[in-house]
Amino acid sequence: MSLTLDATAPEARHGALRGLSNLLYRKPTLYLSLLLVPPLLWFGAIYLGSLLTLLWQGFYTFDDFTMTVTPSLTWANFAALFTPANFDIIQRTVLMAVAVSIASAALAFPIAYYMARYTSGKTKAFFYIAVMLPMWASYIVKAYAWTLLLAKGGVAMWFVQHLGLEPLLNLLLSVPGVGGNTLSTSNLGRFLVFVYIWLPFMILPIQASLERLPPSLLQASADLGAQPRQTFMQVILPLSVPGIAAGSIFTFSLTLGDFIVPSLVGPPGYFIGGMVYAQQGAIGNMPMAAAFTLVPIVLIAVYLSIVKRLGAFDAL
């Protein structure tokens, strides 16, 4: 913009400044690199650099006797990820992340659909605020509040008891892998909290992708004699897959990295985040912590390559 102005009003610039602008005009590569170098430095040196330094520490050796780290390189830490106890942690975290993503998508879709197709003006604004409102409260407060809601003497149990659903809940809690001693120490309880906390991150991308769906396509589908069910399965759902995939990037990666909800609600046993914290903090085993850090990076890289094929990046 300013370059074109320079050309039409040469008397406005003088001397060195003029020379500089001429130079930049003649050498667009220089101009571009001047613009790009600071952010690239930031991204490369500070972000990627520190990440790679961290991962590099995964090759260092941790001495059990002296509890010190020595910079002799080894694969042992990465191999240790596959010992049964550590693999349990990875498996536990990934299964939860997948379950939370699926449930969030199932819950979010109707809400997003209603927001996109049946609201406008003030109602739409209301829905936007209602979806985002929980995010205004501190995450820690919400997690703690859930420990009380799910407690044996808490609100959730009160409803269950008054609806006469206690035998059903006990049956549910006795299912291995889902249940636990009580609602607040069961996987089910942890799952509920995760779904609650990450749901807005799923609703918004789906809503955005449904907004973009042209109504003419639905009319065409009806004109051609499709049942509403057929329209949904063959037109709406395939076209909203990018939105669902985009939302699932959030729910999947956020669940994968979280360590506060697992420490407050649910059965004992670490998630990846808690394990990294324990290794780094409790015993100063930085190499093992670094090795564990690689796990979510790899998992999310794999996940992103899958959702890229589903077109998630077009819906972000």
Added chain:
Amino acid sequence: MYKTALLSGLATALLASGSLQAAEALKEVGKGEGQLDIVAWPGYIERGESDKAYDWVSKFEQDTGCKVNVKTAATSDEMVSLMAKGGYDLVTASGDASLRLIYGKRVQPIDPKLIPNWKNLDPRLHDAPWYTVDGKTYGTPYQWGPNLLMYSTKVFPTAPDSWKAVFEAENLPDGKPNKGRVQAYDGPIYIADAALYLKATQPALGISDPYQLDEKQYAAVLDLLRKQHALIHRYWHDTTVQMSDFKNEGVAASSAWPYQANALKAEGQPIATVFPKEGVTGWADTTMLHVDAKHPNCAYKWMDWSLQAKVQGDVAAWFGSLPAVPQGCKASELLGAEGCKTNGFDQFDKIAFWKTPQAEGGKFVPYSRWTQDYIAIMGGR
């Protein structure tokens, strides 16, 4: 060649000056530097902001001119990592952190002769292994306390006298099994609690120190903890969550600190604590001096100040702990005449105090393995 010689000479000089600096200890306590930075447990250093009556900082600041800045840390691990970062003068380290700080060269030895109030110290705490290494004293004891067996008086009409209620499957006095109604501590140091129980119940194992276990003893302890996993409602580390579990979740018994028990009793909950016959583990905290402390004079003044009877009694009243100075039991109105007895002052000999397990050249299982194995056990392996 010349260059290399010059470089190595320079390097040696640098190293020498570095070690000189580190070895330079205070000969006498001089004028304060005007500032003091302390890493402490929440509630350990109070200046009357939470409750006007509990203030042992303002007077110190007036007397010495050392402005006290407190950085609270929630876990021993956080303390170790804060001290590793540096920039602090003192830390109130528990026994599961103190040896890590000493061997990690984060703290320096102090000279008790420079601390007039050292004479007040409880003789039982003299030269304790969690702050004395190779005859050197690393800091001044601050407070101590036991990990008690806390139980619901509704479930136990008479006090349980053994940790059996949390370690082995059995029916509690109300006729229902203890499965899902007991808790264990969420930290590898809890392995010592199990070792202490086995020390009493399986003398054949020959456990003498629950923090120094050989492979055979260690295997037996892990086996007990694996069986315990099936009984556990939750592994606790957050006092608020544990108190809520006793109130709302029907938890009947668990290891706990006097802090939770006192708070629950104050709310009128049916809660009591007991020293089981097997003995208990406990913590003893030490005020330790950072190796690069910028305000050593103020730090020494604080260590001296902290060993006053009244300060000790007030801290104990606020935190539910016990003073490291016996007169502290009488010197504080806040603590009251019975405060020390309630918190367990006379039970010192029954307490196996927390210390970081050391391998000692492979004789014993080191702490890093405690951590790995306890993580696996909590995960159900």
